Amino acid sequence: MTGFGLAATDYENVKFAVEIKSLNSKFLELNLKLPRAYSDKELLLRNVCSKDIERGKVNVSINIERSDDTQKGATINTKLLTKYYKQLEEINASLGAPNAANLLQTVLTFPEVITYTEEQADENEWNVLQETFLKALSNFNQFRADEGKVLRTDLELRIQNILDFFAEIDKLAPLRVPQVKARLLQFLEETVGKVNYDQNRLEQELIYYIDKLDITEEKTRLKSHCDYFMETLKSKDANGKKLGFISQEIGREINTMGAKANDAHIQQLVVGMKEELEKIKEQLLNVL
Structure with a gap:
């Protein structure tokens, strides 16, 4: 703005x-x-x-x-000034006081000695001023429109960067389940041995972990929010506040994905998405 x-x-x-x-x-x-x-x-x-x-x-x-x-400024009432000045001289003479060097300066401060002419509005001048x-x-408005084009390009780039991070997460997310299963098996084998654990119980635990790690809904909503952001950005209406609300929804999905990540590489990608989102929020302060 x-x-x-x-x-x-x-x-x-x-x-x-x-x-x-x-x-x-x-x-x-x-x-x-x-x-x-x-x-x-x-x-x-x-x-x-x-x-x-x-x-x-x-x-x-x-x-x-x-x-x-000369059309404006101060006007000195010479008759009134002369009258005040002579009166002060007579008073000085009657009192035997010396003629004050600043007598004229004193007179200039008296009421109505100096008047200021108010500038008058002219209809022709007003028309020129209005134009x-x-x-x-x-x-x-043209300045803001030019700046808006630059902002739009930058916002589109930031959203695309988030989608690029999202694509990387989409590839890595399915790999976490086999890793979790391998860690559980290794832990059980090291603690109770291969033949001493309940396979059914293991499957139940895996289902629990898979449900905790599942980010399918978050990925779907994030993609939808990003698409909606891009669609709103192309609108000719003033949608700065609306884009701010959409960016908040994008942030919620990113935070949830980070909480469910359970993977160092995915966490790094989530941090990258958050960084891009913060830049978007900063830029949205300049959008109407």
Whole structure:
């Protein structure tokens, strides 16, 4: 959900600049900074952003630069300043006080001596600003779309890596039963001898172990979850949260397979699958 969009437009003696930046967030957190003259347009701009930006901590900054500084700024009321200044001089003279060097500076702090002209919104300028804003928003969305293509390629690679590990586990899983049977036979022969153990009892124990080691259901569900993840990834809808839920289900199946592994090589493959899944979860923070 990280993104960046910038647009600038020169209109007569005014330059409009709009910058949009976003970071990851579970919800839409919009911080809008715009000139005071256009404060009444804030709700309109927020509505536009909420429709185009579903999630993320978004900062929108709108700046206006005017080449003609006489259109705004401070205005000095010379008549009022002169009146205050003469009154202070008369007071100083009557009191016999020396003429203060900072007398003028003191007068400038008096009420209404300096007034500030509020910048007025112009309809034509607003139209230009709105076009600039929409252009920045378009650049922002394009940035996110380009980043999304990279993320999609990476996520597809991670899922494929999990499936590759899964294929290796699928080959090794059936080999565990003969190994367990061989270990049990060796243990019985070493402890009670070949002719002193109950063959039926051995078969019962083998069935118990086979059931404990069986990961057929986990393999089926894992394959199904991975396929569903890939299918959802191809959708044009915003499915970041949905992909997060699917990745949690993938993690459950991987953990169960690891608990039932009873084989060092399979455990190593499970660790590899977990590593790929963690990378997927990190990347999903950037997916809408």
